[in-house]
Structures are given as structure tokens and as C-alpha cells.
Amino acid sequence: MLISSQEIVEKHNISYQTLNYYTGLGFLVVRKRRGNGRLYNQGEVEKNLKRIAELKDQGYPLRLICKML
Numbered sequence: 001m002l003i004s005s006q007e008i009v010e011k012h013n014i015s016y017q018t019l020n021y022y023t024g025l026g027f028l029v030v031r032k033r034r035g036n037g038r039l040y041n042q043g044e045v046e047k048n049l050k051r052i053a054e055l056k057d058q059g060y061p062l063r064l065i066c067k068m069l
Contacts, residue, residue, distance in 0.1 A: 002031060002039040012049050025066050027052060 009016055022028045023038075027048050032039040048069065055065045 001042045003042040003045055004034075005038050005040075008040065008045055008049075012045075014049075022048075022052070025062070027066070027069055 003011075005016065005019055008014070008019055019028070023030060028040055028045055030038045031041050051069065052065060055068065056062075060068070
């Protein structure tokens, strides 16, 4: 199932800037483009955002998290 950028931002309480940053780092992968929007795999988004949050809570910097994922 695909989820839009807007749905991710609203559901996970992150900014578009954060979403774009995570996408640029490769944490999240755009699966399909629709007009000006992007669609992501919902299961992959859920798993990766949860893992990122867990690692950030443990004190890992994003650079290291990027290598871990």
C-alpha cells in the first residue's frame, strides 16, 4: 500500500523538510510520483521512521543511523 507525503507528515508529526531530508539520505524511498506529490511504501515508512526514532532516542547521530539502515 502506498502513502503520500502529506499523509506521512500528518500521521507521524514530522515536517516536510524532515521528510525531504530523510528521503535525501535514503531512509525513505519514493516508489511513485503522482503530479507534484510523491508516494512511499507505507510498511517501509512505518518501519524506518520507527527505527530512526528509536536510534535517535538512544543518542545515535543521523550520520551513523544512515549507515546502520
